Amino acid sequence: MNCFPSRKTAKGQSGLYTIVQACGALCGLFVFTGLAWSxxxxxxxxxxxxxxxxxxxxxxxxxxxxxxxxxxxxQGIVPDTTSPPSLMGRRWELDPGTDHGIFxxxxxxQSYLLAARYTNSVNNQPSSPTQGTFPQSLGYxxxxxxxxxxxxxxxxxxKNRFDLWIGYTQLSFFQMYNKSLSSPFRENNxxxxxMGVIHTDYDLFGLKGRFINIGLVHQxxxxxxxxxxxxxxxxxxxxxxxxxxxxxxxxxxxxxxxWTADNNPDITTxxxxxxxxxxxxxxxxxxxxxxxxxxxxxxxxxxVQADWSFPLYxxxxxxxxxxxxxxxxxxxxxxxxxxxxxxFLLINWM
Numbered sequence: 001m002n003c004f005p006s007r008k009t010a011k012g013q014s015g016l017y018t019i020v021q022a023c024g025a026l027c028g029l030f031v032f033t034g035l036a037w038s039x040x041x042x043x044x045x046x047x048x049x050x051x052x053x054x055x056x057x058x059x060x061x062x063x064x065x066x067x068x069x070x071x072x073x074x075q076g077i078v079p080d081t082t083s084p085p086s087l088m089g090r091r092w093e094l095d096p097g098t099d100h101g102i103f104x105x106x107x108x109x110q111s112y113l114l115a116a117r118y119t120n121s122v123n124n125q126p127s128s129p130t131q132g133t134f135p136q137s138l139g140y141x142x143x144x145x146x147x148x149x150x151x152x153x154x155x156x157x158x159k160n161r162f163d164l165w166i167g168y169t170q171l172s173f174f175q176m177y178n179k180s181l182s183s184p185f186r187e188n189n190x191x192x193x194x195m196g197v198i199h200t201d202y203d204l205f206g207l208k209g210r211f212i213n214i215g216l217v218h219q220x221x222x223x224x225x226x227x228x229x230x231x232x233x234x235x236x237x238x239x240x241x242x243x244x245x246x247x248x249x250x251x252x253x254x255x256x257x258x259w260t261a262d263n264n265p266d267i268t269t270x271x272x273x274x275x276x277x278x279x280x281x282x283x284x285x286x287x288x289x290x291x292x293x294x295x296x297x298x299x300x301x302x303x304v305q306a307d308w309s310f311p312l313y314x315x316x317x318x319x320x321x322x323x324x325x326x327x328x329x330x331x332x333x334x335x336x337x338x339x340x341x342x343x344f345l346l347i348n349w350m
Contacts, residue, residue, distance in 0.1 A: 051097070052084075060315075087281060087350035088210050088241045093154070093163065094199055102154045107347040108167045109150035110307075112319050117146040117173075117341030123332050128264045131226035140186055145174040146321075146341055152195070165195040173329060187329045193217035206242060213237035213250075221330045228263045229330035231255075235274070246279040246350050269294055270301045270326040270334045279349045284311040286348050292327070301326050309345040319345035 052064035065084065089095030091107065100106060122140050127133035152167035169191040176183050195215040202209045215237065220230035235252035251274035259265055272292040279288040286309045293302035303325025309317045324338040 086210075086241055087244070087279075088239055088246050091350050092197060092211055092239070094210055099157075099159075100154070102157060105151050105153055107150070108152040109148070109169050110345070110349055111149050111151075111347035112147060112321075112343060112345045114146040114319070114321060114341035114343035116143055116343070117321075117339055118143050119337050119339040121335070121337040123335040123337070126227060126331050126335070128226075128229070128334065129266055130259065130262060130264075131228075134226060138186075139178075139181055140175055141178045143177050144186060145176045147172055147174070147343075150347070161199055163197045163199075165197060167193045167195060169193075171329065187221055187331045189219060189221055189330050191217060191219045204240065207240035207245075207247065208242060209238065209240055211237075211239040213239070217252075219330065223331075225263070227331060229267075229333060230263060231267050244281040246277075246281075248277040250275050250277075264330075264333055267327075267333050269296075269299070272302045277349060281348075281350060284317075285309065286350070288349055292325070303327055309348055312344075317345040317348075319343050 052061055052068060055061040055064050085095035085098050090098050093099045093106075119142055122142055124137040124140055125134045126138075148169065148171045150167070150169040152165045154163050154165050156164040171189040171191070173186040173188075174183070175181060175186050178184070193215055194217075195213050198212045198214070200209045200211055213236070215235050216233075217235065218230070218232050221228065223229070232255040233252040234255065235250050237248055237250035240247040240249075253273075254268050256262075257265075272294040274292070276291045277288065279286060286307075288307045290305040290307075291302070292304075294300065303323065305321065305323045307322075308320045312318045319342065321341045322339070326336055327333045328337065328339060
């Protein structure tokens with residue numbers, strides 16, 4: 001069952017609605033990114049290392065620490081030797097000075113815009129065991145725009161122990177270059193989730209365990225049968241880091257539905273039973289690798305996604321993404337393809 005029902009428009013209004021939908025979605029991308037990036041304004045009088053830790057853009061945060069050191073030197077104060085917060089510590093507010101309190105919008109997963117994404121296999125006749133195969137070609141083309149927005153909001157906290165977050169991620173595929181179909185949105189995936197994050201501090205194989213996240217997540221594409229796709233999961237995510245390296249391991253369990261009401265009963269065969277996200281950051285660059293698998297070596301399915309972000313201008317970063325496997329979107333959960341896209345990264349994993 002979908003939480004976001006599709007909207008129908010009259011034939012003569014379809015082109016206008018597509019334009020409005022595109023503008024609204026792209027505006028939302030930049031609005032939420034701006035909110036996620038916004039940090040506290042720091043006056044010279046209130047400048048300290050703890051305040052600097054809450055500054056999001058890397059360049060601005062380093063400048064803030066430099067200014068703290070200058071002020072302390074001018075005033076003859078012994079510099080604060082406390083280690084600056086880590087990438088994972090800032091993202092999940094685990095380190096001293098990183099807590100923004102409750103009801104403050106913060107980054108969650110990646111937020112990005114791929115101005116051009118190319119696939120070697122367009123899924124023009126989606127299928128599933130209960131919905132069958134779509135009877136005619138949908139007429140989509142190989143090149144489109146892909147973007148994602150993702151943010152979270154802390155609703156409750158027990159200082160240095162536990163945080164309760166709600167999150168939202170939207171992944172969209174926009175056939176902007178498909179003029180023969182008036183540039184429709186091919187697919188939108190809506191993903192609200194509830195997360196209980198337990199702060200941890202232990203060592204495992206040279207990595208520092210930072211958090212355990214117990215979550216409940218719904219994902220759907222908001223469409224009507226036979227193109228409707230959705231699923232619900234509970235998961236446990238474990239976060240580790242060492243220096244510029246981060247690792248998040250997340251096994252999940254799909255909450256089963258009645259077969260007759262299930263739009264995609266075999267989704268775990270292709271989307272797997274969990275994912276692993278590995279990141280490494282250095283000098284303004286970050287590479288990341290996302291792995292999914294059904295852990296069935298006799299009938300192996302899953303996906304691999306590799307990303308590279310790099311500095312372009314001030315805080316703007318270039319972004320390249322390569323994907324191969326099943327389930328880049330919900331409508332493609334059982335469709336194998338390899339894609340590559342390039343554009344701009346607004347918020348990274350860390």
